[in-house]
Amino acid sequence: MNNRSQGKILNRVLIELKTYSFQIIISLICALATVYLTLRIPILTGRAVDCIVAKGEIDYDKLIAVLQQMAVTVAATFFTQWIMNRVNNSITYNVTKSLRDRAFRKLQHMKLSQIDSHPHGDYVSRIVSDADTFADGLLMGFTQFFTGVLTILGTIYFMLMISVKIALIVIIATPASLLLAKFISEKTYKFFGEQAKLRGTETSYIEEMITGKNIVRNMDYEATAIEKFDKMNNSLRDASMKATFYSSTVNPSTRLINNIIYAAVGVFGAILAIGGGITVGGLTSFLSYASTYAKPFNEISGVITEFQNALACAARLFEMIDAEVEVDEGEKAINDIRGEIEFKDVFFSYDKSKKLIEHLNLSVKSGQRIAIVGPTGAGKSTIINLLMRFYDIDNGQILIDGVDIRDIPINDLRQSFGMVLQETWLKNASVKENLRMANPDATDEEIIEAAKATYAHSFIKRMPYGYDTILSSEGGALSQGQMQLLCITRVMLNIPPMLILDEATSSIDTRTEQKIQSAFNKMMKGRTTFIVAHRLSTIREADVILFVKDGSIVEQGSHSELLQKNGFYAKLYQSQSKEESA
Numbered sequence: 001m002n003n004r005s006q007g008k009i010l011n012r013v014l015i016e017l018k019t020y021s022f023q024i025i026i027s028l029i030c031a032l033a034t035v036y037l038t039l040r041i042p043i044l045t046g047r048a049v050d051c052i053v054a055k056g057e058i059d060y061d062k063l064i065a066v067l068q069q070m071a072v073t074v075a076a077t078f079f080t081q082w083i084m085n086r087v088n089n090s091i092t093y094n095v096t097k098s099l100r101d102r103a104f105r106k107l108q109h110m111k112l113s114q115i116d117s118h119p120h121g122d123y124v125s126r127i128v129s130d131a132d133t134f135a136d137g138l139l140m141g142f143t144q145f146f147t148g149v150l151t152i153l154g155t156i157y158f159m160l161m162i163s164v165k166i167a168l169i170v171i172i173a174t175p176a177s178l179l180l181a182k183f184i185s186e187k188t189y190k191f192f193g194e195q196a197k198l199r200g201t202e203t204s205y206i207e208e209m210i211t212g213k214n215i216v217r218n219m220d221y222e223a224t225a226i227e228k229f230d231k232m233n234n235s236l237r238d239a240s241m242k243a244t245f246y247s248s249t250v251n252p253s254t255r256l257i258n259n260i261i262y263a264a265v266g267v268f269g270a271i272l273a274i275g276g277g278i279t280v281g282g283l284t285s286f287l288s289y290a291s292t293y294a295k296p297f298n299e300i301s302g303v304i305t306e307f308q309n310a311l312a313c314a315a316r317l318f319e320m321i322d323a324e325v326e327v328d329e330g331e332k333a334i335n336d337i338r339g340e341i342e343f344k345d346v347f348f349s350y351d352k353s354k355k356l357i358e359h360l361n362l363s364v365k366s367g368q369r370i371a372i373v374g375p376t377g378a379g380k381s382t383i384i385n386l387l388m389r390f391y392d393i394d395n396g397q398i399l400i401d402g403v404d405i406r407d408i409p410i411n412d413l414r415q416s417f418g419m420v421l422q423e424t425w426l427k428n429a430s431v432k433e434n435l436r437m438a439n440p441d442a443t444d445e446e447i448i449e450a451a452k453a454t455y456a457h458s459f460i461k462r463m464p465y466g467y468d469t470i471l472s473s474e475g476g477a478l479s480q481g482q483m484q485l486l487c488i489t490r491v492m493l494n495i496p497p498m499l500i501l502d503e504a505t506s507s508i509d510t511r512t513e514q515k516i517q518s519a520f521n522k523m524m525k526g527r528t529t530f531i532v533a534h535r536l537s538t539i540r541e542a543d544v545i546l547f548v549k550d551g552s553i554v555e556q557g558s559h560s561e562l563l564q565k566n567g568f569y570a571k572l573y574q575s576q577s578k579e580e581s582a
Contacts, residue, residue, distance in 0.1 A: 137310020
């Protein structure tokens with residue numbers, strides 16, 4: 001990322017901080033008080049040294065008074081610094097919380113095409129790791145940058161008060177330290193950005209391997225997985241080492257320059273002290289200020305390095321927050337849905353350079369059961385994605401009860417469909433909470449009745465805590481078939497006017513499938529239903545069967561009509577029948 005882009009990200013961060021203007025003012029006041037009180041201590045130390053004139057010549061009364069002032073100053077410094085740190089922590093973690101919240105909310109409304117174009121683990125890395133790194137850099141900026149700048153200005157003021165000549169030595173040599181720090185920090189930003197990107201890729205890969213752990217072991221893929229991970233890890237290590245190497249050179253480089261300045265102050269100050277140009281106590285105070293003056297440069301150089309990393313992570317968070325969301329311009333609410341659906345000359349492709357669906361025309365009457373079959377990749381699930389507006393069509397129209405789905409509010413549209421998919425999804429919660437997702441007001445009796453209808457009740461009761469058993473998002477000890485039964489039960493609790501069953505029984509054994517068919521028939525009665533299935537025996541009773549090939553409907557009719565045609569459907573059905581009888 002170039003300096004211009006970096007500047008834009010910095011402006012965005014400053015805009016985020018505007019909300020906390022009052023707290024920032026409090027922090028600045030506390031930082032000013034902390035620095036002033038801290039810089040008072042060398043003055044008091046010098047006065048204490050000057051109270052000791054020679055052996056046996058000590059002004060105890062004055063020395064005790066100075067020591068008392070020092071004690072009060074130290075206590076006051078502790079108090080103002082404590083307030084400053086509390087305020088800084090509050091600002092930092094509230095800003096980070098806000099960014100996390102907005103990134104997660106955006107994820108809920110982001111276009112599916114945008115989500116599918118990135119590894120899912122990358123989004124996890126942005127919301128968790130990148131937000132943490134941003135918080136660390138921002139906190140360092142508040143805690144050390146404010147006080148560092150004020151300390152530099154304060155020490156210059158106090159050094160000028162003690163000796164203008166020696167102070168000029170320090171001030172003239174300062175730009176060398178600043179230019180060196182700036183040169184190195186520009187290099188680090190590039191590598192920290194690369195580090196954040198590679199960390200996201202690695203997080204995604206780890207998540208992928210954990211999710212597919214059974215397949216990985218079954219395919220004896222462990223060695224390949226480890227080898228691929230090693231390559232990613234090596235790339236991340238190299239980027240991290242480069243970023244860390246450049247950032248780690250800032251402190252020793254500036255420290256070297258500052259030590260040279262300190263030595264020059266010591267030598268020149270000693271010559272002045274011998275000539276009576278400065279007292280021993282004054283020189284002691286000045287040396288303390290020279291050391292204090294150098295320290296913030298080292299800290300600020302470290303802050304700049306960390307802030308480069310924080311900005312790189314902030315850029316990834318802002319990219320997510322700025323992502324396109326689903327366009328919802330629908331204003332036509334549909335009530336008393338009949339379920340008449342029509343596809344009019346629909347065009348769509350995921351990759352605009354590769355054709356998929358062209359001139360798709362389909363008319364579905366209210367209450368019909370429409371089965372969609374065809375080879376893998378033919379566009380069966382794509383039709384469902386378009387109907388639900390998970391993806392928007394490129395051209396044409398999709399109508400429900402004569403209304404274009406783009407004119408219907410997205411939430412209304414999707415709540416009109418009940419979906420049971422091949423890909424099961426459960427959240428980290430109890431069985432009961434998972435089932436209530438479809439109907440939060442469902443009673444325990446209604447949940448049990450729905451579970452009995454889908455034959456899920458028996459295995460739920462065998463679980464350690466029955467309906468209160470906590471499930472993981474991967475289902476834990478549940479089989480894929482049991483997870484699918486829970487998803488079917490979930491839809492049974494709140495059956496909308498239209499249904500989509502996309503390989504809804506693909507993971508369920510044939511005997512259980514036959515048992516719950518009556519529950520499905522009850523669900524589908526009077527409701528327009530789309531059924532995507534590979535197992536053709538499950539769709540023989542469908543009113544209309546569509547055979548989809550290369551994004552087009554090449555055959556259409558009832559089971560018996562398509563068998564008589566002896567076309568694609570008949571050949572597929574006959575081949576499956578032979579496999580089942582073999």
